[in-house]
Amino acid sequence: MLNPWGTSGIDDYEKLIREFGIEPMTSDIACRLPRPGKYFCRGIIFGHRGFDVVLAAILNGEPFAVLSGIKPSGAFHLGSLTTAEQIVYYQKEYGATAFYCIADVEAFCDNRIPYEKSFEIAVDNLADVLALGLDPDRAYIYRQSEEKRVMDLAFEAGAHVTTATMKAIYGEQTVFGLYMTALLQVGDILLPEHKDFDGPKPVVVPVGADQDPHIRLTRDIAKRLHPRYDFIPPSATFHRLIRGLDGSEKMSKRNPMSYFELNEDVESIKFKIMNALTGGRPTIKEQREFGGEPRMCRVYELAFFRIDDDSLVEDIYRRCTSGELICGDCKSIIFEKIAEWLKEHNSRKRKVIDLARKLLEER
Amino acid sequence: MLNPWGTSGIDDYEKLIREFGIEPMTSDIACRLPRPGKYFCRGIIFGHRGFDVVLAAILNGEPFAVLSGIKPSGAFHLGSLTTAEQIVYYQKEYGATAFYCIADVEAFCDNRIPYEKSFEIAVDNLADVLALGLDPDRAYIYRQSEEKRVMDLAFEAGAHVTTATMKAIYGEQTVFGLYMTALLQVGDILLPEHKDFDGPKPVVVPVGADQDPHIRLTRDIAKRLHPRYDFIPPSATFHRLIRGLDGSEKMSKRNPMSYFELNEDVESIKFKIMNALTGGRPTIKEQREFGGEPRMCRVYELAFFRIDDDSLVEDIYRRCTSGELICGDCKSIIFEKIAEWLKEHNSRKRKVIDLARKLLEER
Numbered sequence: 001m002l003n004p005w006g007t008s009g010i011d012d013y014e015k016l017i018r019e020f021g022i023e024p025m026t027s028d029i030a031c032r033l034p035r036p037g038k039y040f041c042r043g044i045i046f047g048h049r050g051f052d053v054v055l056a057a058i059l060n061g062e063p064f065a066v067l068s069g070i071k072p073s074g075a076f077h078l079g080s081l082t083t084a085e086q087i088v089y090y091q092k093e094y095g096a097t098a099f100y101c102i103a104d105v106e107a108f109c110d111n112r113i114p115y116e117k118s119f120e121i122a123v124d125n126l127a128d129v130l131a132l133g134l135d136p137d138r139a140y141i142y143r144q145s146e147e148k149r150v151m152d153l154a155f156e157a158g159a160h161v162t163t164a165t166m167k168a169i170y171g172e173q174t175v176f177g178l179y180m181t182a183l184l185q186v187g188d189i190l191l192p193e194h195k196d197f198d199g200p201k202p203v204v205v206p207v208g209a210d211q212d213p214h215i216r217l218t219r220d221i222a223k224r225l226h227p228r229y230d231f232i233p234p235s236a237t238f239h240r241l242i243r244g245l246d247g248s249e250k251m252s253k254r255n256p257m258s259y260f261e262l263n264e265d266v267e268s269i270k271f272k273i274m275n276a277l278t279g280g281r282p283t284i285k286e287q288r289e290f291g292g293e294p295r296m297c298r299v300y301e302l303a304f305f306r307i308d309d310d311s312l313v314e315d316i317y318r319r320c321t322s323g324e325l326i327c328g329d330c331k332s333i334i335f336e337k338i339a340e341w342l343k344e345h346n347s348r349k350r351k352v353i354d355l356a357r358k359l360l361e362e363r
Numbered sequence: 364m365l366n367p368w369g370t371s372g373i374d375d376y377e378k379l380i381r382e383f384g385i386e387p388m389t390s391d392i393a394c395r396l397p398r399p400g401k402y403f404c405r406g407i408i409f410g411h412r413g414f415d416v417v418l419a420a421i422l423n424g425e426p427f428a429v430l431s432g433i434k435p436s437g438a439f440h441l442g443s444l445t446t447a448e449q450i451v452y453y454q455k456e457y458g459a460t461a462f463y464c465i466a467d468v469e470a471f472c473d474n475r476i477p478y479e480k481s482f483e484i485a486v487d488n489l490a491d492v493l494a495l496g497l498d499p500d501r502a503y504i505y506r507q508s509e510e511k512r513v514m515d516l517a518f519e520a521g522a523h524v525t526t527a528t529m530k531a532i533y534g535e536q537t538v539f540g541l542y543m544t545a546l547l548q549v550g551d552i553l554l555p556e557h558k559d560f561d562g563p564k565p566v567v568v569p570v571g572a573d574q575d576p577h578i579r580l581t582r583d584i585a586k587r588l589h590p591r592y593d594f595i596p597p598s599a600t601f602h603r604l605i606r607g608l609d610g611s612e613k614m615s616k617r618n619p620m621s622y623f624e625l626n627e628d629v630e631s632i633k634f635k636i637m638n639a640l641t642g643g644r645p646t647i648k649e650q651r652e653f654g655g656e657p658r659m660c661r662v663y664e665l666a667f668f669r670i671d672d673d674s675l676v677e678d679i680y681r682r683c684t685s686g687e688l689i690c691g692d693c694k695s696i697i698f699e700k701i702a703e704w705l706k707e708h709n710s711r712k713r714k715v716i717d718l719a720r721k722l723l724e725e726r
Binding site for chain 2: 175
């Protein structure tokens with residue numbers, strides 16, 4: 001029998017490892033984690049840079065930080081969950097200090113969202129993260145526009161990077177400020193190592209593979225700034241991105257059938273799941289005979305990322321590949337599970353929305 | 364008789380007016396100033412952008428600001444005096460609020476001077492400005508690295524400028540941070556209009572003609588930011604640059620005979636003046652017959668910029684062009700006057716050095 005936790009679809013991720021020097025997340029690292037959890041066990045995290053220093057901190061019970069953030073340009077969606085759950089994981093399982101950045105300067109520069117408006121979006125986003133379990137007492141939550149230390153680091157980073165490097169990484173940008181916000185992001189990633197936060201110390205940044213250029217740039221700059229700060233080059237883990245429900249390779253706001261938001265109407269979510277691309281055979285007869293192809297199926301991928309219950313996901317996988325389960329029934333099972341989780345999540349979220357506002361007003 | 368306050372040397376400044384749209388500083392503007400002072404009366408200020416709004420504020424007794432700054436990379440020299448004296452002028456004569464920026468981020472990015480070191484240089488520089496008469500009670504003196512509002516404005520400016528514009532203005536810069544410090548300078552110039560300083564209001568920035576690109580960029584960005592801040596496009600006056608004593612077109616640190624620092628040994632200054640390029644004739648006989656050429660003479664230029672006593676400068680000009688005064692004697696007269704001024708200045712400076720430190724430590 002195939003492994004239900006194997007890679008999904010055609011795997012471009014190996015190319016990243018081969019060509020860009022991302023290190024594979026091998027079992028000798030992942031299995032040494034005391035509680036590896038969904039993201040490691042299912043192979044959603046496929047690679048890393050410098051994760052060994054974070055592993056060492058975890059194993060030795062030494063302080064480390066986990067950092068993530070969000071550009072407050074819209075509601076939390078399926079994709080936002082992957083990073084948010086991981087910062088909660090490191091905080092809850094290993095006592096990491098969590099840093100959560102609201103990238104409002106980037107939202108302004110990239111999407112022309114004024115700070116007053118992005119603040120409201122950020123309140124909503126932060127409430128989602130709190131509902132996922134972030135403990136605000138062991139977290140530093142901040143807006144980029146209010147965090148001078150990040151700006152200081154961005155300017156200092158700028159002094160240590162060539163224009164040619166910026167172009168090689170980010171291409172030709174029309175809006176000059178986009179290069180600047182890239183350096184703000186470098187500042188964000190280095191912030192946990194600031195002396196005000198008892199730095200330097202190991203930091204892990206869970207990101208999608210598309211964020212590797214930021215990571216490489218930041219690790220490079222951390223080394224250049226070393227004589228002044230003793231920064232430890234920040235570590236990153238790279239996770240697979242959940243593909244578009246409609247069969248597209250990437251979830252995208254431009255394509256509403258490819259994803260859903262957490263606060264979306266449940267009927268709309270149902271419609272999207274029921275119309276999603278599956279790995280089903282052309283006829284029920286063939287399905288019964290050959291079984292489905294979960295690696296192609298976006299509904300199975302949804303379960304793979306979003307359903308924590310291992311035995312349920314394994315069961316779906318087994319019954320699909322054996323031809324026992326047909327797509328319509330499978331979609332219903334998975335939709336019900338997702339809807340149940342969403343209901344609980346949104347109920348938790350309503351209880352923390354005021355706290356989210358308070359936390360952001362303070363900082 | 365020729366006008367001793369006429370233009371000196373070959374005049375490239377008209378080209379700036381013709382080709383770049385700097386407006387000439389015409390008498391209908393300068394003469395309406397209640398007390399035009401040395402820089403306007405001698406034509407050292409040859410052009411402007413948008414000075415009419417500042418003139419109106421002066422004539423109507425309305426609040427306005429004057430802004431200047433220094434990159435703390437070395438001691439005050441002859442060139443630094445021109446802008447510093449002008450901010451004192453607007454403050455003293457018309458009650459302008461003076462903004463004085465210590466561009467330490469730029470000193471780091473451009474000259475790799477760490478903040479701790481540039482702080483000490485800035486203390487020395489600020490003491491010079493205080494000795495020139497700046498009233499700290501009606502001034503906002505700050506270090507760029509400490510002024511988050513300037514950083515905010517720089518990031519916002521970045522969102523409103525294209526990469527192509529940055530390159531067109533500043534050329535191909537290897538160090539990416541130099542573009543960022545250019546936008547910090549935009550932030551500096553807009554700071555007096557921030558609501559925290561009761562902005563928007565007219566601002567005048569006295570600069571050398573070489574700074575026009577910054578001014579144009581800032582005025583352009585001020586207009587783009589208008590809906591959010593109501594900024595009045597900052598005004599600038601452009602002054603001639605004092606040329607190199609040794610005959611070079613520009614004073615330059617790379618060429619120590621071209622200039623002197625205010626804290627330089629008086630014998631060294633004497634040596635530089637005595638060896639400066641003059642407008643003298645090849646022989647004393649010819650000098651007596653045709654008179655000297657003050658417009659070529661760098662020692663006359665020194666007097667023109669640095670000696671406030673109009674009648675003395677006029678007398679030197681008259682006696683030079685009539686053949687009465689020969690270069691050796693003239694150099695001695697001018698050196699003595701400069702040495703006397705320097706002695707007084709440095710004595711005043713010693714008295715305010717502790718104040719300068721205190722002011723910079725506070726901010």
